[in-house]
Amino acid sequence: MTANELIALALTIVFGALVSGSPLLFATVGEIFSERAGVMNLGIEGMMLVGAMSGFAVWFKTGDVLLGLIAGMAFGALLALLHALITITLRADQVVSGLAVTFLGSGLSSILGQPYVGQRTPQPTPIVLPIIEQVAAQQLALIIFGLIFAPLAWFYLHRTRPGLNLRSVGEYPSAADSLGINVYRTRYLYVIFGGAMSGLGGAAMSLITDPGWVDGKTSGLGWIAVALVIFAAWDPMRGVWVSYFFGLLRRLPLDLQNPALPLISTANNPSLGRLMDMLPYLATIFILILGSREAMRKRLGSPAALGIPYVRGERGL
Amino acid sequence: MNQLASSYRIRIETRLDNPGWTRVVSSILGVILALVVGGFVLRAAGATDPIGTYQEIFKEGFGTPADWQAGVTALLTNTDCPKGLLCFGPLSDTLVKTSPILLTALACILAFRMKLWNIGADGQMFMGAWAATAVAIFIFPPGTDRVLMLGVMALAGILAGFIYGAIPGFLKARLNINEIIITLMLNYIAYKWLEYFVVVGPWSIGDFESTGRFPVSATWPRLTEAAKSIPALSGLTAHPGIFLGIIAAIVLAWIFKRSRWGYEIRVIGNNPKAARYAGISLARNTLLVMGVSGALAGLAGMNEVAALRELNGRFQRGLGFTGVIIAWLARLNPLAAILVAFLFGGLLVGTQLIQPQGIASMLQGVILFVVVGTELLFRYRIRFEKIERVAIAPEALHDG
Numbered sequence: 001m002t003a004n005e006l007i008a009l010a011l012t013i014v015f016g017a018l019v020s021g022s023p024l025l026f027a028t029v030g031e032i033f034s035e036r037a038g039v040m041n042l043g044i045e046g047m048m049l050v051g052a053m054s055g056f057a058v059w060f061k062t063g064d065v066l067l068g069l070i071a072g073m074a075f076g077a078l079l080a081l082l083h084a085l086i087t088i089t090l091r092a093d094q095v096v097s098g099l100a101v102t103f104l105g106s107g108l109s110s111i112l113g114q115p116y117v118g119q120r121t122p123q124p125t126p127i128v129l130p131i132i133e134q135v136a137a138q139q140l141a142l143i144i145f146g147l148i149f150a151p152l153a154w155f156y157l158h159r160t161r162p163g164l165n166l167r168s169v170g171e172y173p174s175a176a177d178s179l180g181i182n183v184y185r186t187r188y189l190y191v192i193f194g195g196a197m198s199g200l201g202g203a204a205m206s207l208i209t210d211p212g213w214v215d216g217k218t219s220g221l222g223w224i225a226v227a228l229v230i231f232a233a234w235d236p237m238r239g240v241w242v243s244y245f246f247g248l249l250r251r252l253p254l255d256l257q258n259p260a261l262p263l264i265s266t267a268n269n270p271s272l273g274r275l276m277d278m279l280p281y282l283a284t285i286f287i288l289i290l291g292s293r294e295a296m297r298k299r300l301g302s303p304a305a306l307g308i309p310y311v312r313g314e315r316g317l
Numbered sequence: 318m319n320q321l322a323s324s325y326r327i328r329i330e331t332r333l334d335n336p337g338w339t340r341v342v343s344s345i346l347g348v349i350l351a352l353v354v355g356g357f358v359l360r361a362a363g364a365t366d367p368i369g370t371y372q373e374i375f376k377e378g379f380g381t382p383a384d385w386q387a388g389v390t391a392l393l394t395n396t397d398c399p400k401g402l403l404c405f406g407p408l409s410d411t412l413v414k415t416s417p418i419l420l421t422a423l424a425c426i427l428a429f430r431m432k433l434w435n436i437g438a439d440g441q442m443f444m445g446a447w448a449a450t451a452v453a454i455f456i457f458p459p460g461t462d463r464v465l466m467l468g469v470m471a472l473a474g475i476l477a478g479f480i481y482g483a484i485p486g487f488l489k490a491r492l493n494i495n496e497i498i499i500t501l502m503l504n505y506i507a508y509k510w511l512e513y514f515v516v517v518g519p520w521s522i523g524d525f526e527s528t529g530r531f532p533v534s535a536t537w538p539r540l541t542e543a544a545k546s547i548p549a550l551s552g553l554t555a556h557p558g559i560f561l562g563i564i565a566a567i568v569l570a571w572i573f574k575r576s577r578w579g580y581e582i583r584v585i586g587n588n589p590k591a592a593r594y595a596g597i598s599l600a601r602n603t604l605l606v607m608g609v610s611g612a613l614a615g616l617a618g619m620n621e622v623a624a625l626r627e628l629n630g631r632f633q634r635g636l637g638f639t640g641v642i643i644a645w646l647a648r649l650n651p652l653a654a655i656l657v658a659f660l661f662g663g664l665l666v667g668t669q670l671i672q673p674q675g676i677a678s679m680l681q682g683v684i685l686f687v688v689v690g691t692e693l694l695f696r697y698r699i700r701f702e703k704i705e706r707v708a709i710a711p712e713a714l715h716d717g
Contacts, residue, residue: 282502
């Protein structure tokens with residue numbers, strides 16, 4: 001294997017990592033906004049599944065990938081609205097409601113997605129880049145969107161007035177309320193935004209990163225996003241790095257099947273590949289352990305009002 | 318002062334008392350509403366007759382009164398059942414399915430009582446099944462006494478489940494790491510672990526993705542084994558594993574009601590700060606509750622694998638999640654869980670053959686949603702009150 005080939009291979013792997021990390025990035029940043037406003041939504045997995053299914057269905061009917069992505073966002077947002085209603089207005093336990101979102105989302109996507117299992121998939125438009133040769137234009141667009149979106153999210157959260165309002169609602173809602181910020185409306189807004197981003201992540205999976213719809217398409221990626229939010233310490237920019245790292249881990253079993261790789265190729269060793277599938281999940285646990293240490297040292301914490309329903313006029317946060 | 322306008326506004330206020338009937342009503346309401354919503358979803362998915370679908374599910378899951386009657390007659394007259402497997406077949410299949418989900422539900426109930434969100438009963442169950450299989454095939458010789466073999470398999474399942482549950486318990490107790498995510502990640506790891514052993518790895522026989530049939534001593538005795546003396550039982554796969562769940566439910570109910578440990582769990586669940594001031598160890602109980610919760614799920618895995626009589630790549634996922642919903646629907650009451658688990662067993666059996674697939678998980682999701690939502694309707698009283706707006710001095714308007 002020549003040096004040029006190795007560089008091309010490395011770049012292919014990096015490109016693959018960025019591509020498969022993008023859905024995770026959208027979901028993670030969306031959830032960061034939701035949790036910063038004080039509402040934990042454990043339903044990411046369900047919202048991603050519904051987004052993936054509905055996005056694929058709309059593309060299948062119209063042939064328009066962009067329309068599919070928008071549909072995925074809309075249906076993700078719709079599920080999040082349900083969560084917002086149950087947890088903000090009805091003040092239910094956010095954990096249980098989030099679980100219900102996931103159950104409902106996976107059930108709905110399974111039933112309504114039945115006609116689309118194993119159907120034809122969106123064809124990528126190939127464009128030629130130096131060194132790594134052919135890549136799909138859609139995937140490149142996805143990466144660029146992610147790279148613009150995350151810094152913008154960070155800027156919005158930390159440098160703008162609405163971002164400040166958003167954070168204050170998650171830290172000390174009664175103080176925010178006394179300053180005239182509508183706590184309920186703010187929370188609704190960002191929970192729905194989080195759902196839309198999860199839906200987008202799901203649709204990006206079924207349309208661009210791993211085209212096609214199968215039952216349980218996201219295979220736990222939504223849950224990984226929940227964990228990444230904690231590891232990212234509720235900061236969108238940290239969310240970028242961890243998302244792409246997990247994109248790399250998710251791709252690794254595929255990449256290592258390349259028989260050209262010296263020594264570590266899994267092409268002739270399927271059982272090793274099977275164990276490799278565990279990597280993202282093991283890494284999630286590992287990363288949470290690491291994160292907990294850091295959180296203790298640096299006193300990084302969750303938003304103070306996370307998980308606590310706000311009741312106007314009641315004592316407490 | 319002249320009245321400008323009057324309007325109604327909805328006020329939500331906390332109910333001071335929380336009578337027991339509200340829980341029963343909200344659970345029943347949850348199921349009914351779930352069936353209604355599920356009906357609409359089925360419509361949207363292309364089913365023309367949702368009520369017919371439900372009837373079909375019930376028939377597949379429990380049978381019909383006429384079939385039961387024929388079965389009872391056959392039992393009393395000691396003859397063969399005239400309708401063959403139809404008499405008690407559905408009920409028997411449902412009992413088989415009830416056994417593991419009752420145990421996973423109990424696992425969830427124990428953890429949820431302490432507000433520990435063990436969502437990993439699925440993974441703990443897989444590990445229990447894996448450990449029980451190791452005993453059945455690789456450790457004990459096939460000729461081992463059946464009771465001894467099943468007993469050791471159960472112990473292996475319990476132990477594996479305990480360890481697999483104690484890991485997130487330890488991380489929660491020592492490092493305050495969110496147990497939901499850890500248990501979920503451990504689920505996926507357990508799936509892959511089993512796949513590794515059974516599908517491609519060391520335990521598979523040829524290309525069958527299976528360990529092959531267990532020796533008889535490692536399987537539950539089934540009702541059909543008694544068919545020689547009672548012909549009506551022929552073909553029925555119901556096994557005594559269900560009693561493990563029932564006994565566990567009774568023990569758990571006793572623990573919650575009467576024991577010191579149960580009291581500690583309740584105090585921690587309601588108010589961890591108060592528990593600390595009372596000298597109850599949070600860390601010890603977190604570890605213990607997660608471990609025992611995992612052990613119950615591990616036992617469910619042993620139960621299932623001894624009923625399947627082999628471990629294969631199709632070992633069913635999601636029974637742990639069904640446990641979450643049963644636990645919630647039973648309002649974390651172990652005895653109520655027996656009934657709910659039986660109904661859900663019927664739902665799982667009834668939806669096995671029916672299209673579209675996924676009805677069960679969709680219904681479960683809606684049920685959980687509605688139960689959480691309606692519970693709050695009962696926790697709070699909703700009052701409509703009339704607001705009379707009157708013209709008042711401007712400075713009083715700011716008086717919130």
